[in-house]
Amino acid sequence: MLEDLQQAIWNTGAHLESLRHENGHWEGHLSSSALSTATAVVALHLVDGLKHADFVQRGQNWLREHQNADGGWGDTTISKSNLSTTLLCWSALHLSGAPPPPSASSWITQRVGSLEPRAIAAAVIARYGKDKTFSVPILMLCALCGTLGEKPWRHVLALPFELAALPRSWFGAVGLPVVSYALPALIAIGHLRFQKCPPAWWNPLRWIRALAWKRVRPMLKTLQPSSGGYLEATPLTSFVTMALAGAGDAHHPCVPLAVGFLMQSMREDGAWPIDTNLATWGTTLSIRAGAEHDARALDWLLAQQYREVHPFTNAAPGGWAWTDLPGGVPDADDTSSALVALKKLGHPCDERIHAGVKWLLDLQNRDGGIPTFCRGWGALPFDRSTPEITAHALLAWWTWMDELPAALRQRVVKATERALLHLEHVQRADGSWIPLWFGNEHTPDENNPVYGTAQVVNHLCGHEQLATQAHRLVESGRDHLLGAQKSDGSFGGDADAPSSIEETAVALHALALSRSADTPVRRASQWLLATTKNGTHFPTSPIGLYFARLWYHEQLYPVIWTLQALRAAITAHA
Template identity: 50%
Template sequence: GLRRRYGRDKTFAVPILTNAALAGLADWREVSPLPFEAACFPQSFYRFLQLPVVSYAIPALVAIGQARYFHRPPRNPLLRWLRRAAVGRSLEVLRRMQPASGGYLEAVPLTSFVTMSLAATDRADHAVTRDGVRFLVDSVRPDGSWPIDTNLACWNTTLSINALANAEPAESLAELDCLDWVLGCQYHERHPFTGADPGGWGWSDLSGAVPDADDTPGALLAIAHCRRGETLTDADRQRIDRAARMGIRWLLDLQNRDGGWPTFCRGWGKLPFDRSGADLTAHVIRAFAAWRPSLSDADLLKQEIDRAIERGFRYLQRVQRADGSWYPLWFGNQDHPDEENPVYGTSKVLLAYRDTNQMETSEAQRGLAWLTKAQNGDGGWGGGPSLAENSMVRSVTTGADDDHSIVSSVEETALAVEALLAGGRPNTIEREAEAGIAWLIEAVEAGRHRESWPIGFYFAKLWYYEKLYPQIFTVSALGQACRLLLGADAEVPPSRLSLAHPTNATAR
């Protein structure tokens, strides 16, 4: 079952089998050996080594690989000697990668895998193990459960700023007082976990976060919105501009040879979650489009941006599916046959076409056509039987416990509405978007925007939900609708659409 689920990707399959072997529920012969000696190479070499785990799971490669080695050494004497010689040095790599919080990627699963493997090989007193246990103890919730990740504070904050920018004038964003905090989340030193250069943003302000190609464009869009505020000083704008140039350079250097953007590391393409993603690529293009007008034609950075955008769109053209949709990398739908989420992917890609004034291209028109056809009978999008099983959804949408025909989700409906509005005529709303807006308004009035559904992926398709996603996506969609109908300079009453304390959400 595990091998069918994860295929060649051993990021989760081997840790789960290791846990079973440590509990006496599986034989160590069933646990694939991991080449932990590869961690002794410089980080820049990792992408050439064809490792069986994703780029951000090196700690698991080391700790679990060593556990398998200690409990069932290889028969080959040369390999046995090599791995014995690599134990100490690879453990030093593991220590260097561990953040101050003790949690690798601020993630409970990954940190647990590392901690249990070291404890099972008589190293319970090692500093890595002690700090890992400290992180796990600190992360437990009052009800005794653990989140997958500590928080998504930076991601949620920039998403919230960008959503509110659709609904409120630039001056209102200054009242959020988030600018210094967002700028403070940017990395200014080489990152010990991935070896990433300075300039990117991660999903959290905590020490275990890692810069990536979704949070970085999100932050660039957010500070671009903040920069438009009239109350900013020249010094503030200079700080923003410096941060933006660093972030743009970081993303330019991350672009893959196929024209798309990966999450963390350039050139890792063997396993699914290391490949370029349509959602990531679209997000980067939008960030570049937001900052391009502020650069002079003579600026070499502007010329690099233009080439990168062109390559990015060629990638998006290649990965568009025959039906006109796009699949995202980091989001899914549990009820989709392939656990993909084409509503999310298509909606996000269409926003890149919108922001670059390319909605009339055949690719964008095919995407819009697919999104229109994907609308559910109730006027919403996405969802599925697993969502319809929720009692609140049944009572709100149907009034009957046995009616499972209404299955749309707030998150996917809001995303689809915003994308459809991007393809509409000025000051008008197409019939499908109008139905989606009506669905969202009814959902908000019924309180469904406060009920989240798992659409996010942690690595290896470990699902998570985020409490703020339905609220953020709804604010963005309805704010865009108001601006479209009332005019670009219209102000939506903030009391209706504001979000409270976006950085304090409980994530994953």
């Protein structure tokens, strides 16, 4: 067993090294997305259908070729069909003038009850609840494509785009109906809906919104990165672009760069990914997993730290984003991972580290937890505190604790107490934690308690003093994982979901770090060795969640997490 583990670790490390960029970092490869492809097709068609005919046709061809056997579409080519993506693809194909595949219409009818606009709108709104971040863009796209009937805009909910004119510090308090990072969509889609279906003349909102547009319209350019892609995300960029085109504003100053981003982002096969890359995230995870590294990786990672206030979320200097591209926004998960990776790279505890630690401390919510982007935006799920990110911040703080200035150490002690209480409060009765940015299509509620619990345990066990303080949380989380392990040693999103390399690897890592009994660790290790063919074969699973529950898979995840897990297993074995 020991020799097999050593060989698999060597093979996995060599495979990870083969995926490394020549500049010393890891860029990764995100799955092609039917959802992204549909939105890009519609945006390019509405801006100038003749000029972009080749892009539109190739995108539509890709959608036809990757329709699921049941008639619907999933977010990735290996995802289950879902209503949101199927509606977007069905509508995007409607643009060609030819009727969409009858099987798609049948799929929608079976899930919704009919193709009546009222029924479609009700089903979409029900899926997302009060969070309008994605329900309104979906219905807008359907309306623009002609699949919401003769009076489509009555089915598209209004968005209060005038609130974007308020001071940024007010956004958390006023409770915007979209998440913090969807501000461009709020502005562009809100204005389109206002143009198409304004309030009655006697309603004050009619006049407020008409006046507000002059003030908020320039914000779309101010918020746009130099790459043209908002958050480097095809869906968000496409939604903003099609909304402006639909409102007769295709010559808005932000449109040329947005169109350029969409054209450049198209892959050779005619598809678009959900985002350009997760290079910073992939690089920090690779370094922490034990991948070979050199001075190039250190220099590259230091260069990704934000040194000025970010215009998109007004984030303070000191954080890191998920990507090295201009559309990134600093977030807690990537900042934590960067801080831990810099320690592994041997970087001293200098002003950059202090800034990163302080950035995370300042982000802590009143409930003690850590959100992703912005403090105090708790109205919608994707802006709330989340357990795996809270535990990750704890690890980042304690990784540098002994070297921090006294004032920062005192802040870490207080923040730790609050964060651990938060983790205790949000832990479920069965010992699990539910993550925000990862899920599983095969669990009843599409949550992923195995991933969430494993990562909380991994982070809490990543530093001895932290693990001592959190020992009860660690033990209950470990017990949950032991109960979710399958008879063959593997793990899925829960005890009943299909097994995956990603979930088995993060769970094995947690079991090994938390000093679980030898048998569960050995069984999970054996499953990983067999499934990865001794570290040479890494099929991906769509457990990644982008905003608004959009699924993706990433080439690096199974490789990184397998390497990390097997290294922990061999240490536990020793």
